[in-house]
Amino acid sequence: MAQIGYSKKVLEHFTNPRNVGVIENPDGYGKVGNPVCGDLMEMYIKVKDDIITDIKFRTFGCGSAIATSSMVTEMAKGMHVDEAMKLTRNDVATELEGLPPVKMHCSNLAADALHAAIKDYRAKKGQAEGEKK
Amino acid sequence: MDRIYLDHVSAMQVDPRVLAFAEKHLKDGFGNPSSLHSVGLTGKRAVEEARKKVAELINAENETCIIFTSGATEANNLAIRGTALRNASRGKKLLASAIEHVSVLNPMKDLQKGGHELTLIPVDSTGLVDLDKLKESLTKETVVTSVMYANGEIGTIQPIPKISQIVHERGVYLHVDAIQAVGRIPVDVQKDGVDLLTLSSNDMYGPQGAGALYIKPGVKLQPVLPGGGQERGLRSGTENIFAIAGMGEAARLAKLEMTQESQRLQVIRDQLIQEITQIEESYLTGHPSQRLPHHASFRFTSIEGESILLNMDLKHNIQISTGSACSSKTLEPSHVLLAIGLKHEQAHGSMVLTLGRSNHLEQVPQVVEAVKETVQRLRQLSPL
Numbered sequence: 211m212a213q214i215g216y217s218k219k220v221l222e223h224f225t226n227p228r229n230v231g232v233i234e235n236p237d238g239y240g241k242v243g244n245p246v247c248g249d250l251m252e253m254y255i256k257v258k259d260d261i262i263t264d265i266k267f268r269t270f271g272c273g274s275a276i277a278t279s280s281m282v283t284e285m286a287k288g289m290h291v292d293e294a295m296k297l298t299r300n301d302v303a304t305e306l307e308g309l310p311p312v313k314m315h316c317s318n319l320a321a322d323a324l325h326a327a328i329k330d331y332r333a334k335k336g337q338a339e340g341e342k343k
Numbered sequence: 344m345d346r347i348y349l350d351h352v353s354a355m356q357v358d359p360r361v362l363a364f365a366e367k368h369l370k371d372g373f374g375n376p377s378s379l380h381s382v383g384l385t386g387k388r389a390v391e392e393a394r395k396k397v398a399e400l401i402n403a404e405n406e407t408c409i410i411f412t413s414g415a416t417e418a419n420n421l422a423i424r425g426t427a428l429r430n431a432s433r434g435k436k437l438l439a440s441a442i443e444h445v446s447v448l449n450p451m452k453d454l455q456k457g458g459h460e461l462t463l464i465p466v467d468s469t470g471l472v473d474l475d476k477l478k479e480s481l482t483k484e485t486v487v488t489s490v491m492y493a494n495g496e497i498g499t500i501q502p503i504p505k506i507s508q509i510v511h512e513r514g515v516y517l518h519v520d521a522i523q524a525v526g527r528i529p530v531d532v533q534k535d536g537v538d539l540l541t542l543s544s545n546d547m548y549g550p551q552g553a554g555a556l557y558i559k560p561g562v563k564l565q566p567v568l569p570g571g572g573q574e575r576g577l578r579s580g581t582e583n584i585f586a587i588a589g590m591g592e593a594a595r596l597a598k599l600e601m602t603q604e605s606q607r608l609q610v611i612r613d614q615l616i617q618e619i620t621q622i623e624e625s626y627l628t629g630h631p632s633q634r635l636p637h638h639a640s641f642r643f644t645s646i647e648g649e650s651i652l653l654n655m656d657l658k659h660n661i662q663i664s665t666g667s668a669c670s671s672k673t674l675e676p677s678h679v680l681l682a683i684g685l686k687h688e689q690a691h692g693s694m695v696l697t698l699g700r701s702n703h704l705e706q707v708p709q710v711v712e713a714v715k716e717t718v719q720r721l722r723q724l725s726p727l
Contacts, residue, residue: 216653224650225657230724245688245727248647248667248676252726268726272649272667276724 217307220277227280229287231266237334240326242319249275253283253323257331260291267323274313278302278320291328297321347661347706351637351699352495352523358548358593358700365550365589376582377573390582393591397555400594401521401540402531404560410574411587414554415522415543416446417568419489421556421578422518422539423450425564426487427459430516434484435459438515440472440491440501441682447489447520448678464490468684469630470499474509481513487539488515492524496666496679496695497629498638500528507536516562522546522554526597527605527635538562542594544586548700549593553586608698609636611707615696618711622718628683628693637698642680646721647691654720659713666693 216224233254243250249271256264265287269279282302286294299318303309309318348356374386390411398406412418427437437451441463451461462480465473472490481488488510493500503519510517518539521530526547532540539562544553558564558577570579616639620627624644643651648667655661666677667690680690696710 221653221657224653227724241726245691247687248691250726268724270645270725270727271647273653275647276650 215310223277223280229283238327238331251323253327282320352697364592368588396591418541418556419446429565436485438488492521498634499630544590549590553590605636645727
């Protein structure tokens with residue numbers, strides 16, 4: 211069974227998504243998308259010494275929106291935040307053995323959500339360091 | 344896990360009796376109906392027999408009212424373009440309900456480029472055409488009005504006889520796309536007062552590749568596919584005998600079996616609606632009672648239709664359809680769901696279940712459980 215051209219890996223991540231949920235008191239939080247457009251993603255990260263130690267997501271959207279969210283959490287876990295910032299939408303799609311062309315833009319926001327969470331983490335950290343000084 | 348197919352609005356399995364009948368014509372009756380020899384004659388007979396069966400199903404005045412096409416899209420194009428172009432001297436205004444199929448709306452939009460004017464008639468929240476707006480919009484210059492018999496996404500059945508009366512008071516042609524209604528509810532072109540009516544073979548268990556346009560005697564239209572002059576010159580091209588013969592047989596069986604089958608499906612439909620609308624924040628879309636007997640459509644808050652479709656298919660082997668944007672080629676949510684007043688985010692969470700011969704009442708608990716699991720799982724994933 212291959213629906214609308216999704217790879218097996220996309221369907222597997224859709225069926226059994228990793229790292230679903232919410233982190234209480236996260237070090238970083240990112241939210242991208244819009245329910246009007248049909249995709250909304252939330253990403254929570256825990257960071258220790260600039261390494262992403264835990265990551266959770268919640269997504270409203272189509273199959274590829276859910277699969278890319280799950281995939282990016284798996285890729286980013288254990289990564290240095292600088293490295294994670296370099297992950298692109300294409301990297302996520304490639305790791306999922308490709309996405310149908312029509313899904314490459316609209317439903318491939320997971321990397322953006324991760325970046326938003328890291329930016330939030332950096333902003334909070336900068337603020338905290340600023341307060342220390 | 345046995346498959347439960349609930350997407351009869353998209354495609355239907357060809358009835359084995361129809362297949363056996365049509366196959367015979369593919370093997371033996373392959374002659375070109377335009378050839379004058381005996382082999383050609385067998386092909387011609389097959390097409391004419393099918394024409395008669397289709398005419399009988401909708402109570403057409405006679406069989407010459409039926410023009411075979413390659414499918415409903417072509418029949419809709421012939422109805423709209425054919426009347427608009429042939430009668431342009433009378434006026435250039437086109438009317439359609441806001442929930443027509445794209446194969447009605449897009450030819451109309453295309454005609455706008457050539458100077459025709461298109462007005463869409465709004466529908467209420469149940470999908471019924473606003474009859475006052477229809478009256479107001481009809482003018483002397485209106486040449487054709489298109490209102491579908493029943494809608495495939497929300498199941499709502501329009502009051503066609505009433506609409507016919509209004510449209511004909513202005514002397515305007517009424518085109519009715521009836522592909523979802525024919526074979527499920529009684530459609531009688533004479534009683535209903537229809538000038539042009541679109542039928543589809545596959546929507547009554549016939550093979551894909553055939554459709555038909557009923558044209559009331561006296562209605563003037565020009566061909567959109569000029570050529571060798573088949574089908575009274577209105578649709579040139581060598582006839583697809585296999586599909587047309589199949590469509591005829593499907594029409595004959597539909598006439599015989601419709602009443603009983605629709606009653607049977609309606610019981611299943613009502614059970615599905617009753618149980619699925621008990622899920623928290625789930626709503627029936629379309630009309631609660633004026634709806635197709637095999638059609639149950641819903642929307643759920645906080646989740647998205649393509650995900651519903653995938654989960655139902657992958658985890659439960661149940662095939663459904665959705666009007667969600669993510670499942671469409673244009674990435675726009677269904678214009679039908681927007682026309683009944685749903686917001687974009689509401690239209691994204693739609694699910695359409697359409698029943699057919701392979702479905703039975705005993706499947707209902709399994710379907711309901713699958714829908715419950717799907718909604719629950721996707722809501723757990725959702726931040727909304």
